[in-house]
Amino acid sequence: MALRLLHFADLHLDRSFASERLFGVGAQRRRDDLRSALNRIVARARDEAVDVITCGGDLFEHDHVTRDTGNFVTQTLGEAGRPVLIAPGHADPALPGSPYRYMRWPSNVTIAAHEELRPYRYRGVDLWSAGFMRPAVTEAPLRDFARLDQGINLLLLHASDMSAVPEGTPSFKPLTPDQVREAGFQHALLGHYHDARASDLITYPGSPEPLTWGGAVRHCTALVVVADDGRTEVTLEDVAERQFVREVIDITGMTSREQVREAMLTLRDGKQLQGAVVQATLVGERVPALELDPKTLSAECGDGFSYLEFRDRSRVSHDLEAVAQEFTSRGEMVRKLVERQPEAVHDQAAVARALQLALDAFEQ
């Protein structure tokens, strides 16, 4: 056996979950989960007795990273007891202000803070790597690469496999499996795509913890075993500890908070969401007597979840068509509001809200 290595990527420490509309305690809990994931990765490397740990970029988010997180990373990787090779990605480019450059890294950690591919040799295997020295690199890394005819060569990069780009994911450092093969690499250990996937030539371990809501994708580390003859065996192992899901609960017909709680618990048990971070959106029409306070509901239904957040998008049901037929001030008001045809989305929302508020006030 020539080499055993554990590959991970896209941990995105200190990530902001604002884009996921997750704030406060929930977001902080997710950030803590990301740190825990790094500890689990290092522990797994020890358990698997790997020779080297590789990171395919986006270890942290440059825009948000704190010094404390930098210290945590250096300490955790320093205590790994084996070499660690990191290829900075687009979220953690090795800019002058990056912890990659201003911090003192342990001697076992190597940062590939260079744009051109350079080899790093571990037990006779050359790991060719390069890092992002600026946030966006669109040049193809293997376009003019001289073919490697000697030895065992692996590629470690934060790059986009253009043969299978996930929807909505921007492309950086584009490459294809053919380019990897023609350049003489036995395998490419990449980062950038957050769902784990592995083929004969390319492995994405995915983000160790889910970074966006939902999605039935895997979040893994890749155990790579390189034989003496250069054959490579890749095993993806799930590493995520929590589910990060959004659920929708239709409360139409429910008349008490107890029924809502029951629905939530049924959902938890049915979908095995124990320990998950969940954002539940209440929709449908509710009876006027059913008052819902999302915070109170979260407190009442939070058992078994790591974090549970409710969002109330339900509305008190009103028969607009019937009310609009009334020859009353209320009916006239509804007719006037319904006849308004605002162009801006903002105004449309305001009109709908005005209808809801006014009719609710009539019902109170």
Added chain:
Amino acid sequence: MRLTRIEIEGFGALRAVDLHFGPAMNLVVGPNEAGKSTLQEAILAGLYGLQSADRTRPALVERTERWRPWQGGHFGLALEFQLEDGTAMRVERDLDAESVHVTDLRSGADLSGRFERDPLGGVQVGRELLGVSREIYTNTACISRSEVMRVEDAGSIKEAIAALADSAHTDRTAQRVLDRLREERILRVGRPRGRGGPLHDLEARLVELERQLAAARQARSAVDELARKRESVAALTETELAIVQTLEAALLGSRLEDARRRLERLDARQRAIAEEAGRQQGHVQFASFPLDRQAEVQELRSHLRATEEAQQGFEQQAQAVAAQLAELQSERARLDSEAQGEEIRARGIDEAALQAEPAVRELFSSLSVAEAQAPEAQARAQAAQEELGRLSERHPGLIGQNLDWSARHMEFQRVYSEWHERHNVAVEARHRAGAELPPRLEQLKHDIARYKEVPDVIKAGQEAEEAMRREESLAERARNRQRTVLGAMLGGLLLAVMAILVAFFALQGGMPIYLAGAAFFLLGMGVLATGIGIWIRAAARKEVDRRLRAKDEARVRRREVLHPWGVRSSGELQQALVEHLQKVRYDATRLELDRQASELEERAQIAGRGLRELVGSWGLSQPAPTDEAVEETARLVESLAQDTIAWNAASERAQQATQVQAELDARGEGLRHQLHSVLDRLGFDRREAAGAARDFIHSCEAARTAGQLRARLEQVDAQLDQIGQPAHRAALEEVKAEGYRKQLAAIYGAAGITEMDPERTDAAWEAAAAQAHAYQESSSRLEELQDTNTAGPGGDEGHSLRQLVQDLTAQMAEVSHGVDQERLAGFANLPLAELERQRDQHRAAREGAQEERARAEELLNDRLAQIGDVAALDEEITAIREQLQQLEIDAHAYDLAIETLESAAKSVRRAVIPRLKAQLQSQLAPITNGRYRDVRVGDDLTLQVKAQDQRSYKDVDSLSLGTRSLIYLLERVALARIIGGSAEPAPLLLDEALVHADRRRMRAALDELGRLGQDNQIILFSKDEALAERAEKAEHWTIIRLPGPSLVSPSLDAPPTNGAAREEVEEEQEVPSA
């Protein structure tokens, strides 16, 4: 829509019920718990099903369970009705299975598919046919006892009607909703344009967070900058270190090179001495050549060449200007001839004459101008005189030197304005006062004095009328007592008759003694009652008579008081008084206007007199006091003022022109005199000044032309001299060249050169001089080299230099390891001192860079500590922005809802009020026994009524409870019909709605409801049997009697029915319904 029949299989307490409704008025009567409310609910269920406003399944289940038959059995009913267009339908509802079938009663066709279904599958029969939801139908067309009871509270009618008009509910007014919306807005968002509240707080928080985020990003930028600086400083340190090392190597290399050069120079000197000695031997035969005369020879040869070249140049120039020379000579001859001619014309002109020429020219010019201007001044004077004549002729005797018509015009304007203003005011006042004089003042005073006593008369009349009313009221009471006592008296008589009969039978049949005693007691009581009744009735009759007499007396008093005034009641007198006061006010106003008009007319006349006197004092005819005449005079005065201004201007122009003419004549004479004296002083003819001056000027010009020609001749002479110079200079240069040649021949001879050809002679001299010069140079260099060699350190220098080179080479090998050779080569050309200076400079730079790097690292750590948790900040800002966006939408939504609801409430009330008023207006009089006839509905739906004999409206809350409740009932019914719109007229379900009505009002209400029944079917629910009795007496009423609960027997199979005809209902009164 008119309900015709309801069949109830099972619904709450009702089971197996088949009831037929009349087309207009129905009265469902029965005791408490008879099932009136259940029947009402069953009708609603037939129309709308069991679904309520709460359309959730649990609510439906709850209602289903509530109305499930108490005694078991099938849960369902069927409702039949007829529409306005004659269509008859039957709605069958299986309330267990929640199934509905609608069929056409005539054709039997299934009409279920014609109706829409609600989300729970119910067929919406009522909603489609009546145009309103169940909730609204219940709130508008169903009037309950509790609702009518609420009328007891003040303001409750207005509140209830407003709520119905606003929301079709009895307690939800638009105003309350608006208040609630405003409160909610303040609570959730904040006041509009306020500086507090959640929205404002969130905005402030967002600003603070954005500031923090900006600071964090700034710190992040600073980190980037500092890290970059730190790296560049580190790179600089490394660079400086490398440079210092290179400079050290360069220094060693420089020293090595210097040592090597010195060694090489020593060897080269030895070789140069030997070579120089060999060269000296080659030139030794020219050691005695006169090299000291070399400079002299060179100079002579140079002079000779220059002289020969100059000679050739002059000769060429002389040839070139030969033609020009001839031309100049010809021109000179011509100029000389012309100059002589001009000198002849300028005879007599000397320097003094030329100096005087400008003065003569000026005098001559001025004289010419003065002579030219004189005719124009004369013409202007003549034109002004002619205009003066014309103006004087237009107003004979009125325009002259001392008549200031402009001032008079201004004064006239002032007086005229005053008169005109007063005149107009007087005319207007007269117009207002009218053409005819008002009634005589004395007559007016008399009327006023007479009407002063009217209030007392009215008071007396009112007192009489009050007494009449009071006596009438007391008489009515007495009549009532009389009627009551009549009843008592008849009862007493009846008792007495019964007692007599009992006593008779007791005596005849031997009845027990106690019965006989009772009979006699009754007899006694009856006689007593009859007696008392007769006595009281007689007293009451007297009382009635007395009151009627008192009333007649009061009437006579009123007649006595009011008759002199020609009226029959105090009200009429009061009206007459009001009309009189209005007339007095009118006459007084007219008198005052006439007085004012007269006063103003007098003032206008005074002003007119002043104006006429003023005009007369100016010699003009006095105008009549009319607008036309005065305006004619005004136009004349204005014309005089304008002509006076024109006369004055023309007079001034004539004076000015005459003065100018005189000035020009005097000036011409003076100029002529001056010209004569100047020309005389210069010796010229003085027969005619202008001609003499003109000749003098011509002579002066000729003298100046002659002078110019002479000057040109001098220039030509100078040019001739200049052009002739080259020929002269060529001759001089030839002489000088011959002298130089002779001197050179003498020197060459002394050096042994005897060649005759000048060029070969020069070459031989140059060759011999070069040889001699080389000999001298070799000798001197040899001496120098020998001197240098003997001045050095001698033989030890070579040895020590070789040792030094060896040492430096070894050091160089050590230092140059790792040094950039290209840079080292770059330093190789610098001198040693410069290298040492640069080395010291770079050493200092390296130390400075190291210090700067340490500072940058320190600052970097500080900035990193300042960055904080940017992710959390980012999330909080996003969260707050989201909340702000929602709050802004809420704010907009609240404002929109408030604004729209206000507008909607106004427009609905604008539509409702006139219709409500129109419907109530016709119903008010009957239910108030004719007392109130006018109704007014305010913008806030406040209801006010006015009695026939009253002038102002009074709030309906001030009426009696019975009247109020009836008005409310009618108003509610009217509103129900309005809200129902143009759909089928809905059946009105009134549950004990006449609870407050006394007998009279009840009768009136039944009559009114009867009339309403022509438009809307009415089903009145009541437990009041008296009401049923009254309804029976009225027409078009169908009575449906529901038995009380005690009579309900589940064992009986016969269903309670009433039939459609009134006769059948009457019969069924005796039949138990269940």
